Amino acid sequence: MLSRPLRQTFALLAAAALTVTAAGCGSTDAVEASSAGDELEGATFVVGSKDFTENIMLGNIAVQLLKAHGAEVVDKVNLGGTVTNRKALMAGEIDLYWEYSGTGWIEHLKNTTPIQDPAEQFKATAGADLEKNGVRWIGPTPLNNTYALAIRTEKAQELGVKTVSDVAELARTKPEEVTICIETEFSTRDDGLPGLSKAYDMKIPKDRIALLDTGVVYTETDKGDTCNFGEVFTTDGRIAALGLTVLEDDKKFFPVYNAAVTIKDDLYKKHPALEKVLQPVIAKLDDATMQKLNARVDVDGEQPKKVSADWLEQNGFLGAAS
Template sequence: MRLRAIGATFGVLTLAASLAACGGSKSDVEQGSAGQELKGASLRVGSKEFTEQLVLGQMTLQLLRAHGASVTDKTNIQGSTNTRNALTSSLVDLYWDYTGTGWITYLKHAKPIADPTEQYQAVAKEDLAKNKIVWEPPAPLNNTYAFAIRQAEGQQLGVKTMSDLANLLKTKPAEATFCIESEFSTRDDGWPGLKKAYGMNVPAGNVKQLDTGVIYTETAKGSTCNFGEVFTTDGRIPAKHLQVLEDDKHFFPVYNASLTLRQQIADKYPQIQKIFAPVAQKLTNDTMSRLNAKVDVDGYEPKQVAHDWLTQQGFIK
């Protein structure tokens, strides 16, 4: 289960038990080393379970502590719905989510908004009105779905866009083989919707369902599949020399990352927006891809990757 994983919805008691096992350790950053704006605040930080979320969660823990807050690590929650439920049921106080997830998964809209600014504004307005959830100004990074192929194979097949891929299915169907996640196979903003949008008739034998990490490995090998479902800020894309196909019909939603928190917390601690706005501005696709690669390719811990980047950017000492 990954970025926009829906997952089974647990009850509050079950979720509380799972959160108790998620963490509880504090960041090594010295409390108040960057300021005392949040002195006296006690905040629980959540995140989903995949690399990017773990890095963002560690950034949040360290920044809050550096500005004087006492923090509790509740990161590494399984799935989007469980993480969101932790926020709305006050088991965590804030975590990073994605505008496309908010619009489609939480607010139940079938059709995404193509313009990133309009998508963010729509999510922020509706979620605040309906659920009293605040979406802070988003980062430029757009961790959306995509399909990728080995660079050399993509050039050989002449496939650069999803429309090219749809055409390949008609001319060389044996070459159009796919690796996808089980959840992606059933999502409206995933496999069923994608096939409909691009008019793709894919033989069942051309599709293999694999775990997320395995998809990158097998796509790079090219034996199980030529085309793998990927996430656009994943550091394994450049590391494994994969070429991302252009979504030329703009089917996939925009997934800009945004710090989310309950209105009660945002109102009580307005300093949070001031602290995190400049951080969000620097989180581009390229930046996040490099940070993710530090974990997934180079083997560093998310905590260390977050600390190093925040230090290099001057956000913490």
């Protein structure tokens, strides 16, 4: 295995620590919102988010944008995982958070087969969630933050793996090489390892599966000591920074994960201006943009609130400074 400079690993670990500190719920390093309009004057929203970098930044984007348009905002960004945020939304403990179409379709709506066309997947998810659960989806973004398996590039070349089918074959012929680092949530989701293993007829013993925090999955996959393969998000800036190779999902198991703001429909109807405020921002959030923003946090060690505010300001979404 080719070694990586130690300074790269230390920088990534430091950045991960900084991210946790800076993004924590109740953090005092708030970015002052500028004034972009008064469409939401008098409205109050409690904004949540999941606990990984991209969703934390999306949460911060929502907080800053809603404030800039006159709303009062209670910041509960970095609330927890998918289940925590969805339960909080349904219970009225938060008013909105960013969710992904594939997650809505598989996890919340309990479907087993994803729809490969992104537009159709979003339409089906949004329509069913509105009808069954009264949840409105505002979106979608162009970005598709789907799951993938990655491996350090030199090891991929050594093992001759390019697709997930190659990994399944390797699990049969050289099982000792198929060690995998994943998050706890990925270990239980139907669109995670259980479903992936079934779709590819891939058997990985439990003692070859390491459950780690998101950032550690990337660094351990890069080092190759704990695992050769790691669960990654395709819009994560650490993939390029660490020189990882993403393996092709050749059976197209993973759903499309376009992001959108989810909010209870009765609240949405009270504040229809949300659509006007959010859609221009949503339209700008593509894969390349999100990879760069994620890298500024996870690779460069910047604070999520600052990165989000910088991007909103650079794109003219915050208006004149207040």
